[in-house]
Amino acid sequence: MEAEEMKVIEDRVLTPVTEIDIRELAEVYDERDVYLSVYLPTASGKDDAENHSFVGARAKAIEDALSRELKEIFRETMEMVDDHLFSEPIPGERGRIIFASAPASLLHVRRIGLETVRSMVLDTSPFLLPLAKMRDDYSDYGVLLLDSKEARLFCVRSDILEDMNHLSTDLMSKHKKGGWSQMRFNRLRKGAIKSFLSEVIEDVRESCSHRDTRGLVVAGPGEAKNQLAEMLPFELKKKILGVLDLPIDAPEKEIVEAGDEIALEDERARSIERAEELRSEIRKGGLAVLGVEATRDALNAGRANVLVLLKDASIPGWICERCQVIEARKRPPESCPTCGGPTSPVDVVEELYELAERTGAEVEFVEEDACLASSEGVGALLRY
Structure with missing residues (x-):
């Protein structure tokens, strides 16, 4: 099979699960079991050893259950994915998803920042449930980390932190205390902070208009985050998932872990609401x-x-x-x-x-x- 004939998607960078076109994959099917789906955790050397053992056992079990014609197709598909199953993980990679079919000339290799269940399935279509559950838990969300002088806006996509914007203002150089009274100085400083936060809000509004996100986590030290949350217009205020204390120089891992906790709690709350809505409609025959x-x-x-x-x-x-x-x-x-x-x-x-x-x-x-x-x-x- 010519390489140029293959429908190949191979990511050599981390891919957010929300970026994988699951609807397009759901449209793919055949009358025969020709689509191989593999999900492997790749976070450690122990995973690599267990992956080799798992894939070997599953490949044998699948092949033993196939007709002669499908055995040959399965072997061709396994040859397609052989170089991709156990290749060295890239930095930050914790899971790998592969969809492949020799008859369909299809090969998708996705490296993700989330640990996935270990699974290997041969079916008439790609096996999508593990991917769907990850997408449900890890939809994209924003994090606004700020104090009274600095604001950093991020998008967290499947535990991948993308820096969207960075604003800062030097309030003390703009408004030196000098001979001013403490009261006047404090009043001017409060006005400068409010002006800065208004600028941050406009930046958030502009950035959010270009992103399809679950919502926004507002974080930082002190009171600036609470002041900004109160100043937000209604359409942005209703997108707030939570407000939490974090240092302005928090490392990426701490930002993601804190944001994930709030985003996952929000997802659980939404799921509970959907289940209650379903029960309510059933009770009233709706x-x-x-x-x-x-x-x-x-x-x-x-x-x-x-x-x-x-x-x-x-x-x-x-x-x-x-x-x-x-x-x-x-x-x-x-x-x-x-x-x-x-x-x-x-x-x-x-x-x-x-x-x-x-x-x-x-x-x-x-x-x-x-x-x-x-x-x-x-x-x-x-x-x-």
């Missing part, structure tokens, strides 16, 4: 459904606005690789009763997730919820 079949039908009809899933949900079933009929809790028949096409065993939750991506529905993962758990961890809020 725009919501529970269970695999009702959710599947709503997605197929384009009625589902938000697919709500328990994060650890897994439901065995099968799919027709030709007409995409999905059935849960059943063994795959020899051929699809609807179209006669080939069938494959699947995790129905993965298939519902891909269907949501293809139909433009949002997806919300919930840590725990008794109502969802009673319906195999699957439900949906409807558009109509």
Whole structure:
């Protein structure tokens, strides 16, 4: 296969998970098991040794389960990824995601700053659930770190800290105390601080208009951060995820760890709200459904606005690789009763997730919820 014919995406820099086009990957499928998906942690030498052992065992198990024709295709695909599975991690890399298919001439290699679950799957389409869960937990957010003289604006993307802007003002050189009274000096200094914070707000407004972020963490020492939070216009104030104390010269790791804690707490709160919204709609017979079949039908009809899933949900079933009929809790028949096409065993939750991506529905993962758990961890809020 000519290298130039390959659809290759290989990142040699860290890639935020939000930058991976998951919707495009959800559109990819075949009637045969030809798409290999590999997720490997790469943070340490111990990971490397365990990765070699894991990939070797999984490759043998997968190949032993394939027909002669698919064995050859699988070997070709493994040859494609061989140089990428165990190559030296780049600085900051904690995980690696590979999607590959020899028949589709497809090779995606993504290096990420997050530690991923170890997984290797051969299926009729890329295996996207681990990536989807990481995207749910690690959507992009901003951090504004400031005091009364300096402001630093960052975007945190999958634990990658991007410096967006840096503003500073030398208040004491602009307003020397000299022979002024303490009261007048303090009044002038307060006015200068307010002017500086107004400049910071305009910078944040401009920067946020170009970024799709979950929200903004406001941090710093002293009272300047609280004063700025109060001065923010409504559209920015409602984006604040939290306000916390941090030194203005905090190292990157400390900024990311503190920001992650607040952003993840905000995500958990949003998930709880979605689950409550689902329960409320179900109680009053409104725009919501529970269970695999009702959710599947709503997605197929384009009625589902938000697919709500328990994060650890897994439901065995099968799919027709030709007409995409999905059935849960059943063994795959020899051929699809609807179209006669080939069938494959699947995790129905993965298939519902891909269907949501293809139909433009949002997806919300919930840590725990008794109502969802009673319906195999699957439900949906409807558009109509």
